[in-house]
Amino acid sequence: MRVGVAGVGRIGRPHAERLMAHSDVAEILVQDASTDLARSVAGDLDLRYVPTYDELLQSVDALVIAATTTAHAELLQASVEAGVPTLCEKPISHDLQRSREVVALIHQRNVPVQMGFQRRFDPGFQAAADLVAAGGLGTLYTFRTTGHDPEPATEAYIAGSGGMFRDFSVHDFDALRFVTGEEVVQVFAQTTVRKWDVYGRFDDCDTAIATCTLSGGALGLLSYTRHNPLGYDIRMELFGSRDSVVVGWDPRLPLRSLEPTGPPLGAEPYPDFHDRFADAYSAEVDAFLDVARGRQPVRSTADDAVEALRAAIACDISSRENRPVALAEVT
Template sequence: MRIGLAGVGRIGAFHARTLAALDFVDDLVLFDAVPAAAKALADQVGAGIANDAPALLASGIDGLVIATPTPGHAALLRAGIAAGIPTFCEKPVAATLDETIDLANLVAAGEVPVHVGFQRRFDAGYQRARAAVAHGELGFVHTIRANTNDQAPPHAAYIPTSGGIFRDCNVHDFDILRFVTGREVATVYATGANKGAAFFAAAGDVDTGAAVLTLDDGTLALVSSTRYNGAGHDVRMEILGERGSIAVGLDDSLALDSAEEGVDFPRGPRKWSFMERFGPAYRAELTAFADVARGERPSPCTVRDALEAFRVAEACELSRAEHRAVALTEVKGL
């Protein structure tokens, strides 16, 4: 297959290296708004380059991967759809709720498949947890705890365009919560705090967030995140049920120290970034996209899925701002 990749920043460069190592990729073509960056990465991974987005779309590609900064996602996604090219888009597909809704309607009205990049759906632990819930192994589920703790904050310039901690960081938790449980979020109550760098507050954001979500079957989900987890990158989910419980991310890389004497768990080594934590999931995700592009399977994560996770994040930001519980019916949807 001939794959086109737009954007060679942190996640784009990671995707390029991942794609270059996958057997189904015969040719890789890169485009970036900074041509020198595209050229440097192309030389490293043995890829071609396109001078602009139209040239990338016209280069005979079988699939398009969008990994630009968020403001460029929607326009490139529309261009890929218009060109009839199966497209993979990193989350979010758009910076605003209204444009996300427009894109969900556009994709639903057409036949061009779009796969949104929520890589946790391809992690073996989350897939096992989903099966445990679906098969009733835990009995009824009453409580879920999910966290996304970054080892260190991103660059200050990233925060003003990130959408805030719930849209940028916890949106992964919101998507995987839907994936694992098969339920929708009914209400949220969210809050946040700043104890770190001043640039978070300057952008109207927080460096630590927490939310209590009530699902449509009454399950309670406790979701938290922080940009300051010096012990390591820590992404986990605990599902507590009537007859049993199961955890994702509870292995020797766990970024926690026990306060109990004589406990040698976890032994390490720890992980320090989401790319390290989810390397196999990213490979599985892009392999699945190849199947989508070849017409062998439907999209495993649609724009509609991305919209529903985005709506939960919107509700959390509204709750944080107004210090109240917010029902998802207050947030526009399809």
């Protein structure tokens, strides 16, 4: 199988490296809007450089889209029109209508498209989903998700990120849907800039919270910061009538207990998302190659991406208008 990678920056290059380990992959072709970057990565990894996206589509059996966010919709539309099975990093687009246009095309052409929600392939999140599905948690009372970046993003990234909720929270909204099997029905979000003024220059925030109601009635809290001096912290806590569990609590959790007998801070807290989700990204690529071969159905669909985006947009509206927003309003 010949697999293309469109965009070989901080997400695309690691994907190319993962593909190199697969016996199913005979050749990896790379392309990027920056020809210098694409040539450099191709040279470093001994891969085939392709100068244009059109040529890439004509030369591969499957494709990974990891280009800049604003290019996703156009690139994905073209790959679907070409009939190429595609793994696309989130989002399809920050715009709901544009996303839905691409999803409609995916359904029309019946081309396999897997979205890059890697938490669905993480062992902890999968265990949580299995526990809920088996009834082990009982009635879900409340939940909490935590997302703390280790360092603020670059100004260039912030400018095109779409903001805290569309960039960061979409992962939590997708994970909540995956784990609980329920839909988000209402949110109430608040944001602020506590320290990093660069976010404010782009009408963004460095700190945010959102309360969330699921379709089954459970209530939860999502909390975010763009800076955690101890490392990259992603957790989900679920509290039910039969059990209370947490995803993301392991020896590398970047959180310090102040209890006299509490666990010490680990020697190697997670420094970034690549490290925290290394196994998940590998499993995600494994699954995609099986999808491209027709061996399994897509586990993270474009429709899932639209639902996560709707929840993020609801948070943006809520924060701006200082009121609860029902997902039914986001059409």
